[in-house]
Amino acid sequence: MSQSEKEKSVAVIASEAPVRAKPSNYPEPFASRMAGREKRRLGELFGLRNFGVNLTRMIPGANSSLRHAHSRQDEFIYILEGHPTLMTDEGETVLAPGMCAGFAAGSGNAHQLINRSSADVVYLEIGDRTPDDAIVYPDDDLQAALDDNGNWRFEHKDGTPY
Template sequence: MEIKNINQLSDQFIWQDKVGLMTKSLGEAGGNRKIYVNIDYVPPGTYSTRYHSHSQQEEFFLILSGTGTLKLNGEEKEVSIGDFIGKPAGENIAHTFYNSGNEVLEILDVGTNEPEDTCYYPEEDMYMHKSNGEKRCFSGKDISNTWYPDPNPIK
């Protein structure tokens, strides 16, 4: 084990999109396997993620700097430095942060690394299922309610 510094992470542990949203994967850089520990940097006028819930992944968020809005199960709540929320898995608790402030919204994002998880995106009625290292996305309208794995269905 070695001590690492958040300001000296190699590029493999930093993700950034075209609008400046950035995630530093501290847990991965430190060798964690069962949990992830990220710092998310959300520029003014942008979202941290698409609005979604998890079937298996439990999460915890702490606002480190800036101000913003947490959309949680359809309700919008203002957040600022020191605010935190724990989000248990499997309860259809949809969430996203929006930076409604003038400075970068910095969020400590901690959660469980789950080999199996389904994210549901209610605004788009889309699912992303993660299993065996693969991700599959599908629309809620594509879900079959007539197929079952019974090997001997009654006709």
């Protein structure tokens, strides 16, 4: 299928969608902690603007993200394969295929997935794109906010930029 035919597709095989070119938006030393995670930006393929959808694969030992909480954007995950450990303020929960979890904007409940198993984990992550979002990372010297162009601006917790 040519590139122009792919652009006109109304449906795709999700696992064949292109892998996101940039593995992580985090600055170093945090970006390298995302090794072993690959995202396929499914929402981008269809020009979705109000919410994003990623098909994410994590190899054993990989993390989904740094543990974080959004001020204005909701997030939802649905496990397709594997048994990741969900880390939240309540503690650890081992998930299985068919399980899902949601994280309401402004709840302050920081979350992340860790693949502590010996097999790959595959899940869908869905999040909205509400402007003026900010992210806190309680375990790291990091905070983020969306700039006027929709790009994340990363800072130390004291406000100095990375």
